[in-house]
Amino acid sequence: MTCPHAAPRGEHIVRDEGAQLDFSGDMSYGDYLQLDRILNAQKPLSPDHNELLFIVQHQTSELWMKLMLHELGAAVDAVARDQLQPAFKMLARVSKIMEQLVHAWDVLATMTPPEYSAIRPYLGHSSGFQSWQYRCIEFSLGNKNAAMLQPHAHRPDLLATVEAAWRAPGLYDEALRLLARRGIAVPASHLERDWTRPYTPDAEVEQAWLAVYRDPQRHWDLYQLGEELTDLEDAFRLWRFRHLTTVERVIGFKRGTGGTGGVSYLRRMLDTELFPELWALRTQL
Template identity: 85%
Template sequence: MTDHPPAPEAIVQQERAQLDFSQSMSYGDYLQLDQILTAQKPLSPDHNEMLFIVQHQTSELWMKLMLHELHAAIAHVAKDELPTAFKMLARVSRIMEQLVHAWDVLATMTPPEYSAIRPYLAQSSGFQSYQYRCIEFSLGNKNAAMLKPHAHRPELLALVDAAYRAPSLYDEALRLLARRGIAVPESHLQRDWTQPYSADPGVEQAWLTVYRDPATHWDLYQLGEELTDLEDAFRLWRFRHVTTVERVIGFKRGTGGTGGVSYLRKMLDVVLFPEIWTLRSAL
């Protein structure tokens, strides 16, 4: 005697039961989509403001993940746990690539379209992003003046100030080299972490020790290349930022009070891990 296949009505009822999420956590519940998808509140009547809002909100989400990975990577470098740090640094670089491509979408906004929403932005500007400032500080681009935009929000200022006072990723990398017995100038091992990093020939020599004998210093060599990948991606992001801004608003001043394109072009000259780049001429 063979089993009979279930009747069509039974199949329908079973499928309905499988699609009933009223008694358990659903996809939307887990991701809190009600809050996320209702957080876009255009202030202007212009159609294109939705693009502007979503672009910046998604960028802030990617930056949240970037900080999550970057803080953990710095901690693992400080504990000599390089394999774990490499995974996180690779992810940070891939996140930065996502942010680079995000400019392609914003670049579809034309100057007249941006001009229609600009009056509604008041003084709000990406210059005021506390997450972006924490990323810059964690990567070593320290500047006390950049604390001021967050002074009116004590809880945010505390986060930015903590990143400002902590050793950067590069600082921890140099301390690791010293722990491995590679000569690093003492001035770059115990210093005021709030000060901008200054390149030093002694640090270049330390990295050259690694790069001239990769087989002996393989994980340190890989660390150098992870740092190279990260700065490479960051440079691309900065370049796409300035070109997109110039394409959309020309040379007008930024809404946050900066010089706009002129300010962003200066940022193209900032080098985060200088000796990692200069050593290549000496190899």
Template identity: 70%
Template sequence: MRATERIVHEERARLDFSKEMSYSDYLRLDQLLDAQRPLSPDHNELLFIIQHQTSELWMKLLLHELQAAIGCVANNELDSAFKMLARVRQILRQLVDAWNVLATLTPPEYSAIRPYLSSSSGFQSWQYRCVEFLLGNKNAAMLKPHAHHAGRLLDVELTYRQPSLYDETLLLLERRGFAIPSEHTQRDWTEPHVASPAVEQAWLEVYRSPERHWDLYQLAEALVDVEEAFRLWRFRHVSTVERVIGFKRGTGGTSGVSYLRKMLDVVLFPELWTLRTVM
């Protein structure tokens, strides 16, 4: 067989996937692309559904990376944690940019869809709740939106009861010999972290001698990167909601924009921000 004929034969062989796994098989595209079921006759509902479904997929990866990063910090594997936290930051950037697409939805277009949403709301996203809990924003009341689904409630409760990323970081500081008060290392992990002058002092030691504590210094900056990206995600959420629905109440019963604006005031790793004023 001549070379050109052999190449053509090989290319034809690669076009037949009847006996091996194809791209569509691997990604389960039939199931994935069949998951968009608009309830309204409005053209724009497909955008609304895909926006939220893709965000949930990114959050699935976000949780995967966050959980792994927490485990690495707990096991003193900081190089691996840095890689995972860098990925977390990029995922959050992806989620921020996604709001640009939803923001093309105008108030009349959303109004045509809204009656079909019933009480469904992003406020009920169990994955988002897990992200918040892993980042330290613990609030027992936020378990209630998931009480109707026992399996999902269990997932959320597990993250609610485990040490957050910042909790594990403070435990690491204690292992490294820093004077972290016991109320931050031996406490009820379901409570949010409360800012502490002693914790700030520990971080100041790290920042004043970064060459001595280089990996801790890197970890601190990685945490700031993550919180900054998370703040941008929240801000872009507020801005998009206000642009599309104004100050109407949310479909899930929240006050809408007013509730989201309150969330902008939540600080996850407070001492890493206040030390900048002290230095």
């Protein structure tokens, strides 16, 4: 039963909390986050109800990737400067972002094959394969491939950004240089090399990491770095695997809109190891 003289429940709570109600001359929540721009950035091309899900899924993933690149770039710089404590925080955050991206596939997986088929003709050749942010993430993690520059050639500004990531030493490269600075034997071939080339596993690098893992008390921060890198690759593998299973569930074995083999391409990517010696050494311990 409602008292006839009582204020509406929501109004009573707001008044008690002393919340600001007039933003005519001040910055509001929506202003700060530029929500007008963000919430009006979804422009479905098809008449199908489900296209909004497809757009929002990929736009939010790109926002998470923006944050991931922000943290990953800072972590690479921190490792290069021997500042491992900040790097650990940043790398842990990157792993958590990847967990968010893994769960995001659960939402897209609610799209059934007929629902996707209704919007696919409107996508043209646009594809997540062309994501420049994703490519920068892969390059920063050491999966270098010159052919992946080509999808961005039509945008010189984006091409310059992706090419810079392709030419720069990656996270693992800086980790190995750090080991060497700490007096652990790392082959010269892995300290100064052509950073645009894919990383090649090396038995001497495995021995370098084994020296750390066999005496963690002596090399505690390097040992922790190895585990942060392992956590990161573990999360990245799950992200790739969830991508694969979602694509197979929604489109089966059709070719991707970007021209890739779809599921077959994604399965090949599962075999890529970013930090191979950190996985191989576990058999030796």
